[in-house]
Amino acid sequence: MSVTTADSSSAGTASPVASSKSRIGDFVAAKLFFPTFGILLFLAFWQIVAANIVTSLGAFPGPAEVWTQSKNLVVEHQEQRAKAEAFYERQEKRNAARLEKDPDAPVKIRSYTGKPTFFDQIFTSLYTVAFGFVIATAIAVPLGILCGLSESAYQAINLIIQVFKPVSPLAWLPLVTMVVSAMYVSDSPMFEKSFLNSGLTVALCCLWPTLINTTVGVAGVDRDLVNVSRVIKLGSITHVRKVVLPSSVPLIFTGLRLSLATGWMVLIAAEMLAQNPGLGKFIWDEFQNGSSNSLGRIMAAVITIGLLGFALDQLMLRLQRWLSWDKQAVVR
Amino acid sequence: MSSARYLEISKMGKTFPTDTGGFEALRDVQLTIQQGEFISLIGHSGCGKSTVLNIVAGLEQASVGGVILEGKHINEPGPDRAVVFQHHALMPWLTVYENVELAVAQVFRGSKSAAEMREWILHNLNLVGMGHAADKAPHEISGGMKQRVGIARCLAMEPKVVLMDEPFGALDALTRAKLQDSVMAIQAELKNTIIMITHDVDEAVLLSDRIVMMTTGPAATIGEIVEVKLPRPRDRLALAEDQQYNHCRHQVLEFLYSSDDDNSEELEPSATIESVQTAVDVSTDDTVIKNSSNQAA
Ligand SMILES: Nc1ncnc2c1ncn2[C@@H]1O[C@H](COP(=O)(O)OP(=O)(O)OP(=O)(O)O)[C@@H](O)[C@H]1O
Ligand SMILES: [Mg+2]
Numbered sequence: 001m002s003v004t005t006a007d008s009s010s011a012g013t014a015s016p017v018a019s020s021k022s023r024i025g026d027f028v029a030a031k032l033f034f035p036t037f038g039i040l041l042f043l044a045f046w047q048i049v050a051a052n053i054v055t056s057l058g059a060f061p062g063p064a065e066v067w068t069q070s071k072n073l074v075v076e077h078q079e080q081r082a083k084a085e086a087f088y089e090r091q092e093k094r095n096a097a098r099l100e101k102d103p104d105a106p107v108k109i110r111s112y113t114g115k116p117t118f119f120d121q122i123f124t125s126l127y128t129v130a131f132g133f134v135i136a137t138a139i140a141v142p143l144g145i146l147c148g149l150s151e152s153a154y155q156a157i158n159l160i161i162q163v164f165k166p167v168s169p170l171a172w173l174p175l176v177t178m179v180v181s182a183m184y185v186s187d188s189p190m191f192e193k194s195f196l197n198s199g200l201t202v203a204l205c206c207l208w209p210t211l212i213n214t215t216v217g218v219a220g221v222d223r224d225l226v227n228v229s230r231v232i233k234l235g236s237i238t239h240v241r242k243v244v245l246p247s248s249v250p251l252i253f254t255g256l257r258l259s260l261a262t263g264w265m266v267l268i269a270a271e272m273l274a275q276n277p278g279l280g281k282f283i284w285d286e287f288q289n290g291s292s293n294s295l296g297r298i299m300a301a302v303i304t305i306g307l308l309g310f311a312l313d314q315l316m317l318r319l320q321r322w323l324s325w326d327k328q329a330v331v332r
Numbered sequence: 333m334s335s336a337r338y339l340e341i342s343k344m345g346k347t348f349p350t351d352t353g354g355f356e357a358l359r360d361v362q363l364t365i366q367q368g369e370f371i372s373l374i375g376h377s378g379c380g381k382s383t384v385l386n387i388v389a390g391l392e393q394a395s396v397g398g399v400i401l402e403g404k405h406i407n408e409p410g411p412d413r414a415v416v417f418q419h420h421a422l423m424p425w426l427t428v429y430e431n432v433e434l435a436v437a438q439v440f441r442g443s444k445s446a447a448e449m450r451e452w453i454l455h456n457l458n459l460v461g462m463g464h465a466a467d468k469a470p471h472e473i474s475g476g477m478k479q480r481v482g483i484a485r486c487l488a489m490e491p492k493v494v495l496m497d498e499p500f501g502a503l504d505a506l507t508r509a510k511l512q513d514s515v516m517a518i519q520a521e522l523k524n525t526i527i528m529i530t531h532d533v534d535e536a537v538l539l540s541d542r543i544v545m546m547t548t549g550p551a552a553t554i555g556e557i558v559e560v561k562l563p564r565p566r567d568r569l570a571l572a573e574d575q576q577y578n579h580c581r582h583q584v585l586e587f588l589y590s591s592d593d594d595n596s597e598e599l600e601p602s603a604t605i606e607s608v609q610t611a612v613d614v615s616t617d618d619t620v621i622k623n624s625s626n627q628a629a
Pocket of ligand 2 (some may be wrong): 384
């Protein structure tokens, strides 16, 4: 017995190091090597294919061309910012001079109206999708809880869900546009109409995945736990807060993530179709422009849309991890 | 209120709606339970034990007849009939303490102060020997410990009747024995009225004042009742040699096996009782009570 322990301890000096090394090795392989390899392979493939496609606007942009155009987009943005700053500075000086001459002179402050840059459009798209998503969530989660708790509510609403769910949200766009222009009349509007149009269209398509998944999650709460709640006679609000919500968090978030992903896709399409400000409009404008740079700039926008979609999903994942009671659960 | 008719299950029947018209699980279940009695329900799988318990709990409604507790008809669940579930049924997102607190905060709202509630929760956790694990999450404690917490939660509601559906079924023999001892000790102290479902004959004899044996379904009912007149406190080691203990055990086993035969031959329930009664015509203190004589009592 003592011999074996001596044996293993002498070997022990080497083996933990080796095993931890191989674990780091595995990690590097899984998290760095293979993804990098995949991306390089993709870039090479893209380069080769791009070189062989010639359009009326010149060759299809390869990775290098897109990189150049991306840098141009950054430069353009900085130029616009500088112009805007200069504009406000001039205005301020002019106003100051005017006030010096006559303290009662009316001071006019006009805002700069330059062409929105690529980054302005990104920002517009992001807050539009956030707006639509928040509205949809505020409706879908409570409604889903109701449908999950009450069979009659579910029966009442199920058919409506099933009919409206498959409707492309773009079909709603004309209706939303007309309704917004009819209903939203205000002298000092809080939102642009185009913003409401895109946002509400996004909301209409964000509703369904969250609604359906919340319903399924709430209806699927463990029977025993529901019975515990019934025996204790928890009030309905405590029941929802302490029993229903914690156990349906995973499915609610599955719904939210699906909603956000669809919302993001739909938004770009809606912006293109309705000429509402945002990334979709950027792409459409470039397409209409038809310069030799256009395809590279569109491709840069496409990649940006993808990266932002990915980032939004990661954001939801973080939120889910933070809100979920089960820190052990593997969330993907 | 006379304690002789504390809880009464009267002429109770249950038919589940099914696609093929309905499944009659229970028919004419009749049982009167005294305050402070420990009753075991035993019978073959699927005979309707859980259904009886759920109806007493108010979690399900009887189709015919009903349950009367202290003169009041039962038609909804409530903390006066607390349930210990087979699979602990602890909220995994709450700690041990919070699980008990969920019940205590609801049941004693307005009648206990925050400090009193805290003391009461810890008192009940200590009663089942779980005071040390108050701040642990359910996934951090063993199956037996979870079941203890389930019992603590149940006792903390100060129920009139404790209902246990195979409370120790999912546990290993040693843990089960320990928990049985805990339950016996607690019942000796608190004098709870308890109905427990079990598949374990030894458990039934060790813990119960009466063992209620159910016939095999469909339309299951109470076949026989064995009274266990062993003095308390009971010691499992001493009882292993006890004649009376073994006799009770034998009676239960005999019922279970003979009703197994009946099932295949589809005999009338009365025939079952007759045949068993002749078989058990031994002079002991235990009495086998026919279903009909129980009704008359
Ligand atoms: N909701 C239901 N709908 C239809 N049939 C049911 C329903 N619940 C139970 N049953 C039937 O009623 C009978 C009794 O069920 P129950 O769960 O009470 O049995 P049990 O004695 O507790 O069995 P076990 O010992 O296996 O737990 C079974 O045949 C079962 O199939
Ligand atoms: Mg059962």
